[in-house]
Amino acid sequence: MSLAQFNLWVAEIRNDRRRGASELARRALELLAEAARTLPTMDALELWRDLLALTDDLSMARPSMAPIRNLLRRWRESSMPLAGADLVIARELAAERAEALIAASRRAVTECAVHAAKLLGPGRTVMTHSLSSTVAETCRLLKDDGLRMIVTESRPLGEGRQLAERFSAWRVPTTYITDAQMGLFVAQADAVLVGADGVLADGTVINKAGTYPLALAARDQGVPFHVCCESFKWREPDQPVPELEEMAPTELGMPDWPAVTVRNVYFDLTPARLVSAWIDETGVRWPSAKP
Amino acid sequence: MSLAQFNLWVAEIRNDRRRGASELARRALELLAEAARTLPTMDALELWRDLLALTDDLSMARPSMAPIRNLLRRWRESSMPLAGADLVIARELAAERAEALIAASRRAVTECAVHAAKLLGPGRTVMTHSLSSTVAETCRLLKDDGLRMIVTESRPLGEGRQLAERFSAWRVPTTYITDAQMGLFVAQADAVLVGADGVLADGTVINKAGTYPLALAARDQGVPFHVCCESFKWREPDQPVPELEEMAPTELGMPDWPAVTVRNVYFDLTPARLVSAWIDETGVRWPSAKP
Numbered sequence: 145m146s147l148a149q150f151n152l153w154v155a156e157i158r159n160d161r162r163r164g165a166s167e168l169a170r171r172a173l174e175l176l177a178e179a180a181r182t183l184p185t186m187d188a189l190e191l192w193r194d195l196l197a198l199t200d201d202l203s204m205a206r207p208s209m210a211p212i213r214n215l216l217r218r219w220r221e222s223s224m225p226l227a228g229a230d231l232v233i234a235r236e237l238a239a240e241r242a243e244a245l246i247a248a249s250r251r252a253v254t255e256c257a258v259h260a261a262k263l264l265g266p267g268r269t270v271m272t273h274s275l276s277s278t279v280a281e282t283c284r285l286l287k288d289d290g291l292r293m294i295v296t297e298s299r300p301l302g303e304g305r306q307l308a309e310r311f312s313a314w315r316v317p318t319t320y321i322t323d324a325q326m327g328l329f330v331a332q333a334d335a336v337l338v339g340a341d342g343v344l345a346d347g348t349v350i351n352k353a354g355t356y357p358l359a360l361a362a363r364d365q366g367v368p369f370h371v372c373c374e375s376f377k378w379r380e381p382d383q384p385v386p387e388l389e390e391m392a393p394t395e396l397g398m399p400d401w402p403a404v405t406v407r408n409v410y411f412d413l414t415p416a417r418l419v420s421a422w423i424d425e426t427g428v429r430w431p432s433a434k435p
Numbered sequence: 436m437s438l439a440q441f442n443l444w445v446a447e448i449r450n451d452r453r454r455g456a457s458e459l460a461r462r463a464l465e466l467l468a469e470a471a472r473t474l475p476t477m478d479a480l481e482l483w484r485d486l487l488a489l490t491d492d493l494s495m496a497r498p499s500m501a502p503i504r505n506l507l508r509r510w511r512e513s514s515m516p517l518a519g520a521d522l523v524i525a526r527e528l529a530a531e532r533a534e535a536l537i538a539a540s541r542r543a544v545t546e547c548a549v550h551a552a553k554l555l556g557p558g559r560t561v562m563t564h565s566l567s568s569t570v571a572e573t574c575r576l577l578k579d580d581g582l583r584m585i586v587t588e589s590r591p592l593g594e595g596r597q598l599a600e601r602f603s604a605w606r607v608p609t610t611y612i613t614d615a616q617m618g619l620f621v622a623q624a625d626a627v628l629v630g631a632d633g634v635l636a637d638g639t640v641i642n643k644a645g646t647y648p649l650a651l652a653a654r655d656q657g658v659p660f661h662v663c664c665e666s667f668k669w670r671e672p673d674q675p676v677p678e679l680e681e682m683a684p685t686e687l688g689m690p691d692w693p694a695v696t697v698r699n700v701y702f703d704l705t706p707a708r709l710v711s712a713w714i715d716e717t718g719v720r721w722p723s724a725k726p
Contacts, residue, residue, distance in 0.1 A: 273615075297687065299590065299613040305689065312692035320689060320697045322590040324564075324614040324645030328679075328703045354615030357648035364651055388619075396588065398596065398611060401603035406611045412619045 158205040165209035180238035188234035210342030252374035255425035257281035274352035275303035276339020345381040347416030359418040368420040456500035471529035479525035501633030543665035546716035548572035565643030566594035567630020636672040638707030650709040659711040
């Protein structure tokens with residue numbers, strides 16, 4: 145692979161609007177494994193330096209998505225000794241460690257879902273917003289157990305539509321609404337379950353815009369609001385609040401009118417005080433047990 | 436005019452998705468005036484009975500829209516003595532009273548806007564949701580006074596787009612966002628100003644779906660949330676909460692998937708405890724002064 149290929153990969157991660165944070169983190173690790181095996185290089189030290197530069201660029205590509213940064217950091221921590229190894233061995237170990245983290249990330253999604261499904265229980269009506277792999281997996285586990293879903297459209301890209309299509313295939317009775325109707329329908333839910341693109345050390349949730357007003361409406365209507373994501377998505381206390389990513393205004397389909405500025409910020413922040421429980425692969429964390 | 440024409444008129448009011456509650460109430464009064472002048476009838480008593488039937492049908496056509504019901508009731512109260520009059524005079528007086536109420540309704544919009552503009556003051560950033568004639572008129576009064584606007588898309592029909600086009604023509608700096616971003620952007624506003632399709636006697640606001648989560652976000656961010664509408668929109672204490680109107684699910688543009696039900700409820704209820712001030716043509720009503 146070449147520097148040009150390298151930059152194309154970073155651009156792929158930066159421009160992806162389809163995949164969530166965990167999926168993109170796994171994709172970043174795949175690219176890292178591929179780079180470890182194929183980067184033209186003199187020795188293990190040079191390989192190590194080039195891979196470090198790639199992890200930096202990949203991490204910076206999606207600042208709102210904590211798992212990309214966290215998984216790449218874990219890879220760095222576990223792969224550091226490779227710098228002094230034989231080049232052939234270093235290539236293989238670096239790639240294998242990236243692949244081990246991909247497997248760990250997949251396992252974490254499954255384990256999150258097991259805990260979330262247990263917390264929700266059978267026969268529930270659950271509301272969600274946007275498309276989360278942990279939420280989708282939780283629903284798969286509960287689909288033959290009387291689950292009913294309420295799904296928001298999730299403008300501008302309509303991830304709720306993808307989710308509704310999946311629920312339809314599973315024959316899970318699903319109510320599909322505009323984002324603007326969330327306040328009306330949350331009262332019909334036994335619980336809200338959302339994923340997260342990242343969680344700050346104090347429990348504040350970074351997730352698709354609309355999550356914060358949904359959490360407010362859930363609180364106002366007395367409906368529990370649960371957040372389900374892998375521990376890779378938690379940020380360290382020393383990591384500042386990331387700048388919330390803004391995508392192309394053209395996604396809103398507006399003409400170019402003088403004096404009108406179209407804004408398309410993808411994420412909002414839901415304060416920890418609105419969260420009933422955080423669920424990760426290790427179990428359920430209640431507000432009183434916050435770090 | 437004939438019974439067929441009469442039913443067409445009721446259908447026109449029922450199916451209108453473009454005009455707000457006040458505009459439709461004025462349209463209903465126009466139809467009533469036209470009916471008063473042209474209904475084939477034997478005498479004033481028969482005319483009166485036919486007009487009463489028309490007011491009933493028009494009122495029932497849009498149960499969420501209080502001004503239709505309230506203005507038609509005012510017309511009935513002021514026109515009752517016509518039943519005993521000469522037919523020619525009865526026709527003209529019935530029509531003139533309808534037209535007087537149209538003028539009163541227009542005046543009320545203007546007067547609401549004067550009070551709202553005074554309350555907001557110059558140099559403010561104001562956020563709104565959906566399209567209200569009183570809010571639009573308030574913005575027109577403030578447009579050369581440093582006004583900046585934040586406007587939500589307002590799915591499914593996108594009334595926010597019409598409003599943004601108007602603000603663009605006025606050169607009012609306007610930020611246009613998806614409904615899902617309301618929680619992010621309300622913190623940038625000095626105040627939220629929305630209209631209403633109806634207000635319950637306890638101050639609960641019936642307005643376009645999304646108003647309730649916006650009010651919650653405004654409260655959470657410490658931003659005043661004002662409601663500006665003519666007194667015709669207030670319901671009497673004996674009037675129950677109307678069934679919130681639901682429109683065609685096709686407006687959401689979803690395929691017909693098994694197990695998926697598309698819901699398209701146009702209105703939600705914002706409790707009085709979230710409202711900072713109600714503004715009508717008589718002035719500003721603060722929560723402590725609620726009826």
